[in-house]
Amino acid sequence: MFKRDDTSFFLQLERPCNEEVRLHPLPSQQGSGVFGEVLEFLSKSSQILASIKGLILCRATDKTPSEFYICNPATKSRLPISLPTHDENLNARTHVMIMLLECYDEFDDYMVVHFETPTDWSSDYACKILKHREGLWKTMEKGFCAGGRNMKFNMPVHDNGVIHFISDCGSYITKGSPYFEPYIMSYNLKNGISTMLKLSKTARKSSTNKKCDLSIFNWGKVSMASSSICLVRLKRSTFKVWILKDYKTSRWKRIMKIKIKEKCLKDEHPTITGFTIMNGELLIFATEKYIYSCGLTGENYMKIEEICENKCKYYVSLTSYMDTLRPCGPGATPLPC
Secondary structure, eight states: OSSSOOOOOEEEEEEEESSOOOOEEETTTOOOOOOOHHHHHHHHHEEEEEETTTTEEEEEETTTSSSSEEEETTTEEEEOOOOOOOOOTTGGGGGEEEEEEOOOOOEEEEEEEEOOSSSSTTTOBBBEEETTTEEEEESSSSSOOOOOOEEEEEEEEEETEEEEEEEEOOSSSSSTSSSSSSEEEEETTTTOOOOEEOOOHHTTTTTTTTTTTEEEEEEETTTSSSSSSEEEEEEEEEEEEEEEEEEETTOOOOOOEGGGGGOSOOOOOOOOOOEEEEEETEEEEEEEEEEEEEEEEEGBTTOOOEEEEOSSSSSSSEEEEEEOOOOOOOOOEEEOO
């Protein structure tokens, strides 16, 4: 099942407010879907943060302080995750929880990574790792050094024990600073070393303003032996996409530029309200009215297809999903639905 592509995606508001969570199939993909009562439960109580091979990481929106859990919508089961801190004064913004797929032994398994926001802006993010079979949080000796910018923790790219985050594009950094332009910062989950990775020169150009959005995603299908990082830049309804060709020299290759307003979409004046890369080859983007796909490779290159209506309109969150019977882990219980 780990060599299968994701078959569908969850559509929800990025800012949870008990709005309906929907599941839609990807083009040319078939899945068994999710029980209606599970979608209803998620709509009323949870925000989906991540999805990996049939398991989703959720934050309970009806609980204070924050509660997190792993869920398999297909088996209607969940596994609560205890936070590695007992300070009830901490709110949801203090915690950054990320689920990753990692091979530890002969079995493919997952782990959860927790970053705690530092109270001092010059300090590192404390990092703890949970391997669910052990049930214990491991504290890393070195924290994550994010540099001078805020990081976009909602789009990690994980490869061979190293996790990557991209910074924001705000104009709050002075020009003489090494963090003036946006960048990628990596964190080695084995030794705790943080390393900066430069973006392409053209991607960085004129990027420090509110009209520019830079994001990173995994590149390459799960069935491929090699993988890389995909960089997407959205500016004035124009997408540009780069692939990292050489990690050591930070060499990028642009593979696509597409102006959405010049395409024959149903929207008369389309405004992009969210986007992501799914299955390492498909750009999924939302306008105020519809969700579309755009191929990045092969015969579907730059081919735009309408997938569904966008009931969320603004602040859209798109999370790819593949239904499996994969267990959540020891101690899992049925969903209360």
